[in-house]
Amino acid sequence: MLAAFGRAFRTPDLRKKILFTLFILAIYRLGATLPSPGVSYTNVQKCIDTASTGQNQDVFTLLNLFSGGALLHLSVFALGIMPYITASIILQLLVVVIPRLEQLKKEGQSGQTKITQYTRYLTIGLAILQTTGYIALARSGQLFTGCDVNANPIIPVSPHMPYWMTLGTLVATMVAGTAVIMWLGELITDRGVGNGMSVLIFTNIAARIPSEGQSIYAKGILPFVIVCAIGVVIITAVVFIEQAQRRVPVQYAKRMIGRRMYGGTSTYIPLKVNQAGVIPVIFASSLLYLPQLIVQLVSDKNNPGPVVNFINKWVADPSQWTYVVIYFALIIFFTYFYVAITFNPTDVADNMRKYGGFVPGIRPGKPTAEYLDFILSRITLPGSLYLGIIAILPNLFITLLGTSVNNTQNFPFGGTAVLIMVGVGLETVKQIDSQLMQRNYEGFLR
Numbered sequence: 001m002l003a004a005f006g007r008a009f010r011t012p013d014l015r016k017k018i019l020f021t022l023f024i025l026a027i028y029r030l031g032a033t034l035p036s037p038g039v040s041y042t043n044v045q046k047c048i049d050t051a052s053t054g055q056n057q058d059v060f061t062l063l064n065l066f067s068g069g070a071l072l073h074l075s076v077f078a079l080g081i082m083p084y085i086t087a088s089i090i091l092q093l094l095v096v097v098i099p100r101l102e103q104l105k106k107e108g109q110s111g112q113t114k115i116t117q118y119t120r121y122l123t124i125g126l127a128i129l130q131t132t133g134y135i136a137l138a139r140s141g142q143l144f145t146g147c148d149v150n151a152n153p154i155i156p157v158s159p160h161m162p163y164w165m166t167l168g169t170l171v172a173t174m175v176a177g178t179a180v181i182m183w184l185g186e187l188i189t190d191r192g193v194g195n196g197m198s199v200l201i202f203t204n205i206a207a208r209i210p211s212e213g214q215s216i217y218a219k220g221i222l223p224f225v226i227v228c229a230i231g232v233v234i235i236t237a238v239v240f241i242e243q244a245q246r247r248v249p250v251q252y253a254k255r256m257i258g259r260r261m262y263g264g265t266s267t268y269i270p271l272k273v274n275q276a277g278v279i280p281v282i283f284a285s286s287l288l289y290l291p292q293l294i295v296q297l298v299s300d301k302n303n304p305g306p307v308v309n310f311i312n313k314w315v316a317d318p319s320q321w322t323y324v325v326i327y328f329a330l331i332i333f334f335t336y337f338y339v340a341i342t343f344n345p346t347d348v349a350d351n352m353r354k355y356g357g358f359v360p361g362i363r364p365g366k367p368t369a370e371y372l373d374f375i376l377s378r379i380t381l382p383g384s385l386y387l388g389i390i391a392i393l394p395n396l397f398i399t400l401l402g403t404s405v406n407n408t409q410n411f412p413f414g415g416t417a418v419l420i421m422v423g424v425g426l427e428t429v430k431q432i433d434s435q436l437m438q439r440n441y442e443g444f445l446r
Contacts, residue, residue: 007436014435021192024184025203031077031180032070032204036173038166039074040156047147047154048072067204074138074154074170076177079127081185081200083178087122089279091115096341120182127178131171194431195424202424205417231418234393238422241386244273246379248372253356269348271376274383276338278419281391283338284330285416288323292316318395327395328388335384345372390419 009015035041064071067080095101095115104111134143141149155170157163181200188196217224247268291311295304304312314322349369351357358364362371 008432011436014432017192018432021188021199024188024192025199028077028181028184028200028203029207031177032067032075032080032207033073034076036074036076036078036170038155038158038170040152040154041073043152043154043156044073046152047141047144047149070204071134072143074134074174076173077181078134078174079130079178079181080204081181081197083126083130084119084123084182084185084197085201085282086126087119089282090122091119093341123182124175124179127175128171131174131178134174135167135170193428195427198420198424199428201420202428205421208417234390234418235422238390238418239426241273241383242423242426246271246273246375248375249360250352250357251360253358269372271372271379272383273379274386275343275376275380276335276383276387277423278387278416279338280331280334280384280387281416281419283334284327284391287330288315288327324392324395328392331388331391332384335387336380339376339380343376345369345376348372387419391416 008018035044067078067082070078070080091101095105101115101118104114135155137143138154139149141147143154155166158166185196185200188194188199190196193199213224216227247270250267250269252265252267292315295308295311295316314320315326317323346366346369349365349372352359352368353364359368359371362368
């Protein structure tokens with residue numbers, strides 16, 4: 001593989017793409033560490049240090065993971081890629097519901113361009129809402145657990161401008177940062193190695209690994225070695241299952257068009273074991289965070305009440321078995337739900353019949369759709385179990401390492417982090433490998 005990287009850098013146009021991608025990533029990380037105007041970086045750092053010593057689960061841990069730690073610092077790129085991910089998921093779900101969007105999807109490249117434009121507009125709208133909410137939570141101290149914002153104001157009053165203008169400038173800066181992030185991701189897709197948004201997420205998560213590794217190493221050499229060994233095993237298993245697929249053979253009949261014969265070829269439909277990707281984990285995490293978020297917004301800290309105490313103890317605490325069971329069940333449910341709305345066996349069967357394709361031994365049309373649905377329902381079960389097991393691994397490490405509950409989602413070898421990093425890494429390697437193969441090189445895998 002190292003030799004393949006050497007061949008990639010010796011190819012002029014591929015070397016330019018890789019160096020351009022690294023340049024864009026450097027700009028992205030610079031924006032993630034650049035403080036926004038009006039924010040007291042010193043007070044933010046004090047609040048982060050105070051919150052890191054708390055034992056309450058932070059509702060914004062997953063969002064902070066996707067932003068590479070920029071969210072809690074309220075930097076220019078504080079929102080990260082999360083508004084775009086949310087907008088993309090919403091549009092993907094609306095395609096199934098709204099006939100107009102479904103028609104655009106079937107129009108090909110022109111329709112996809114319009115859907116992408118709608119995604120951009122929705123991203124800006126979500127960025128405005130999220131920025132306003134995060135700033136309000138930062139001012140009230142709810143963005144940082146256990147921080148006294150009265151003694152350490154996050155957005156101090158400036159004597160040079162009205163306070164509302166300071167807040168407006170902060171909102172405009174962070175929303176503009178989200179728009180710049182979209183532009184950087186599209187630049188990587190068009191002029192870099194491809195998969196721009198995914199590469200940005202990969203960069204954010206990878207940026208958290210050194211600090212998390214240092215916190216584990218501080219607990220001793222033995223826990224650090226154990227975690228590294230377990231991490232290698234987990235990554236190997238994730239790579240194996242992410243590459244696993246059920247190949248349904250498809251035969252295309254010969255057709256005479258004019259004086260030429262077409263068809264007569266054999267191919268297959270690749271049905272991945274993990275057909276849903278990391279989306280079910282994100283859905284389950286977000287839904288499980290909602291009760292705690294509502295509790296933080298509406299409850300009285302001095303007199304929480306029995307309902308709030310029940311949620312804090314049994315639903316919001318990742319060290320409790322009830323949290324793990326609910327989390328695991330939600331991942332299985334959303335895996336089946338997402339696969340059902342993104343893969344339509346009836347449309348696949350109709351397209352096969354339209355072009356003269358059939359599965360050997362299965363009649364075209366409805367029997368083919370039922371056969372594909374039967375296979376998909378069977379392979380989705382191990383895929384959902386796999387996602388659930390990987391997602392709850394950080395909760396299991398709480399007992400092993402005595403790790404703060406705040407750091408479970410940031411744990412480098414479990415949960416959302418390892419799924420995204422391995423998936424994006426494999427896809428990026430395939431992109432580079434395909435470009436090497438076009439130039440008659442051996443590629444990464446011999």
